[in-house]
Amino acid sequence: MQFLRIGYNSVSTSGKHILSRHVRDSVCSLFAFQFTTLSHMSTSAEPVVIRVPRRMQEHIENVKQMKGKKAEKVNTVKPGKLLIMSKNSQLNQASGYTLGKFEQPTLASKGWKHSKSFGDYFVINKTRDVPPCVREAVPEENLKTTNKTITFKSLNLCTDIVEILRRDNILYPTTVQLQTIPKLLRGCNVLCAAETGSGKTLTYLLPVIHKLKGEIGADDFRVVAPHTGCVVLVPSRELAEQVTSVAKALCHPFGMKVKVVGGGRGVGNIKLAFASGPPDILVATPGALIKALRRHCLSMTELSFFVIDEADTLFDPSFADMVQTILTHAHIASSPSQTQGPGRKAQLVVVGATFPGGVGDVLSQVTDLGSIVTVKSQMLHFLMPHVKQTFLKVKGEDKLLELHQALKAAEQGGSAVLVFCNRASTVNWLGYMLEDFGVPHSRIQGEMPATVRAGIFRSFQKGLVNVLICTDIASRGLDTQRVKLVINYDFPESHADYIHRAGRVGRAGGGGGGDGAVLSVTHPWDVELVQTIETAARRRSVLPGMESAIRKSAPKPDTDKDPER
Numbered sequence: 225m226q227f228l229r230i231g232y233n234s235v236s237t238s239g240k241h242i243l244s245r246h247v248r249d250s251v252c253s254l255f256a257f258q259f260t261t262l263s264h265m266s267t268s269a270e271p272v273v274i275r276v277p278r279r280m281q282e283h284i285e286n287v288k289q290m291k292g293k294k295a296e297k298v299n300t301v302k303p304g305k306l307l308i309m310s311k312n313s314q315l316n317q318a319s320g321y322t323l324g325k326f327e328q329p330t331l332a333s334k335g336w337k338h339s340k341s342f343g344d345y346f347v348i349n350k351t352r353d354v355p356p357c358v359r360e361a362v363p364e365e366n367l368k369t370t371n372k373t374i375t376f377k378s379l380n381l382c383t384d385i386v387e388i389l390r391r392d393n394i395l396y397p398t399t400v401q402l403q404t405i406p407k408l409l410r411g412c413n414v415l416c417a418a419e420t421g422s423g424k425t426l427t428y429l430l431p432v433i434h435k436l437k438g439e440i441g442a443d444d445f446r447v448v449a450p451h452t453g454c455v456v457l458v459p460s461r462e463l464a465e466q467v468t469s470v471a472k473a474l475c476h477p478f479g480m481k482v483k484v485v486g487g488g489r490g491v492g493n494i495k496l497a498f499a500s501g502p503p504d505i506l507v508a509t510p511g512a513l514i515k516a517l518r519r520h521c522l523s524m525t526e527l528s529f530f531v532i533d534e535a536d537t538l539f540d541p542s543f544a545d546m547v548q549t550i551l552t553h554a555h556i557a558s559s560p561s562q563t564q565g566p567g568r569k570a571q572l573v574v575v576g577a578t579f580p581g582g583v584g585d586v587l588s589q590v591t592d593l594g595s596i597v598t599v600k601s602q603m604l605h606f607l608m609p610h611v612k613q614t615f616l617k618v619k620g621e622d623k624l625l626e627l628h629q630a631l632k633a634a635e636q637g638g639s640a641v642l643v644f645c646n647r648a649s650t651v652n653w654l655g656y657m658l659e660d661f662g663v664p665h666s667r668i669q670g671e672m673p674a675t676v677r678a679g680i681f682r683s684f685q686k687g688l689v690n691v692l693i694c695t696d697i698a699s700r701g702l703d704t705q706r707v708k709l710v711i712n713y714d715f716p717e718s719h720a721d722y723i724h725r726a727g728r729v730g731r732a733g734g735g736g737g738g739d740g741a742v743l744s745v746t747h748p749w750d751v752e753l754v755q756t757i758e759t760a761a762r763r764r765s766v767l768p769g770m771e772s773a774i775r776k777s778a779p780k781p782d783t784d785k786d787p788e789r
């Protein structure tokens with residue numbers, strides 16, 4: 225300070241020295257008044273030099289840095305329920321706390337690249353008990369007094385279908401069903417993007433069955449020339465069997481035929497599916513469907529519906545060419561009017577819980593993109609608020625022990641567990657290790673024949689075994705109501721994989737939707753993904769990089785008679 229005063233004096237008297245820009249800025253921030261005076265005084269005279277001692281410069285820099293750090297730290301600890309619970313309680317975040325738009329959250333996983341962080345953890349607590357897609361269930365006796373409650377009947381589905389659903393205790397449409405079913409019944413092409421477990425299978429199957437049921441008998445030419453009414457394309461054999469069993473249960477009372485053709489079976493088996501004539505609904509994997517088309521087992525020119533389920537996988541480069549080839553066999557409508565009467569074209573339904581870019585490029589080749597109505601759920605690409613998600617930073621050698629502990633705890637609770645690995649070889653190795661520990665389990669990975677995989681998955685679904693070690697092949701679309709715990713033994717390689725894996729718990733119709741949990745074990749190389757997930761949780765925002773090209777269609781000024789409006 226002493227020295228500065230001398231500088232000030234020298235300015236006021238001689239004004240002969242040049243003020244270095246860097247020092248001027250530093251001084252300016254701390255001694256704003258003095259600098260204003262200096263600049264003012266030096267305008268008419270020669271440039272000014274103020275000599276600031278090195279120690280003072282360092283002090284100024286230190287103060288600046290400290291100020292910056294203080295600005296970064298946000299006090300998120302508040303009384304009440306916790307959204308984020310961390311090993312370091314200073315980094316907890318109350319569920320009632322909302323980060324400001326420009327506030328930088330201090331992450332519990334901030335130092336997780338450092339070896340000292342082994343043993344650290346944080347938990348994203350659930351903030352609700354039921355999945356957001358499940359709409360408020362109002363007791364039957366209150367229905368008359370509650371305008372808001374919409375049942376499947378009010379969606380104009382035929383009473384027989386509503387009755388079948390009622391027997392399965394499916395009474396109220398989920399939000400995505402409520403938004404999508406009326407549009408499909410009107411004949412629109414629909415792209416439906418909704419979170420995992422929100423009931424997308426029924427979303428497309430119900431209108432498909434309703435319409436095909438109406439066509440049978442009412443449509444003379446159909447009796448003369450029976451044809452397949454709907455093709456559902458799915459990426460895996462397990463999913464094909466799952467969709468088929470749901471469709472069969474719904475179609476059986478109406479005498480409608482549902483068949484499945486999946487990978488891993490020979491051409492003879494594919495032909496067998498068509499031996500008794502074209503099925504009303506065909507569920508197929510891309511490879512099997514192409515084989516069927518090449519052998520003229522079916523024609524897709526008279527389809528009423530073409531459904532692409534798990535679109536993000538089917539539009540992935542490994543499938544995209546096959547999907548494109550298949551789409552050229554179908555005549556896709558460009559407007560609802562083209563879906564009526566003889567010579568009608570097929571409605572296109574594209575369904576998924578995550579969407580990559582590039583979907584539009586493929587679809588634009590078969591239909592007018594403007595004809596596709598987009599239904600995007602509000603929770604798309606958000607972390608599930610009804611599932612507790614724990615992240616552990618552990619040493620490689622401790623992973624197995626952590627897994628064993630978690631499996632033992634789950635075994636006591638009697639719940640089923642999915643353990644995800646990134647490689648088929650890890651699935652096999654982990655299986656041998658768990659055998660040594662005496663943990664009964666099954667394994668599924670992509671290198672197994674599809675028929676074997678499907679059998680293993682069926683026995684897991686039936687409850688014959690409670691632990692399934694798997695790769696991401698089990699993360700897409702499979703309905704795993706029994707599963708209460710998902711363990712990421714290997715951390716997923718992308719946000720999309722995390723969303724799909726975590727989505728195996730907390731599904732609609734699961735009764736206690738809120739008792740599912742996800743446990744992720746992480747390594748230093750996973751930390752960046754973990755940090756973006758933690759940031760999204762603290763900000764309550766979507767996971768980054770998932771926005772893709774999906775935009776909700778602007779409402780058209782037509783006679784949209786959705787009951788929700």
Ligand SMILES: Nc1ncnc2c1ncn2[C@@H]1O[C@H](COP(=O)(O)OP(=O)(O)OP(=O)(O)O)[C@@H](O)[C@H]1O
Nearest residue numbers: 396397398420421422423424425577701703732733
């Ligand atoms: N309206 C409803 N009410 C109650 N349960 C429902 C309803 N609709 C669907 N379900 C049940 O919710 C579960 C999940 O449905 P589904 O498998 O279709 O989800 P999804 O959205 O396709 O999930 P994913 O994205 O993982 O494929 C199923 O067991 C289904 O029977």
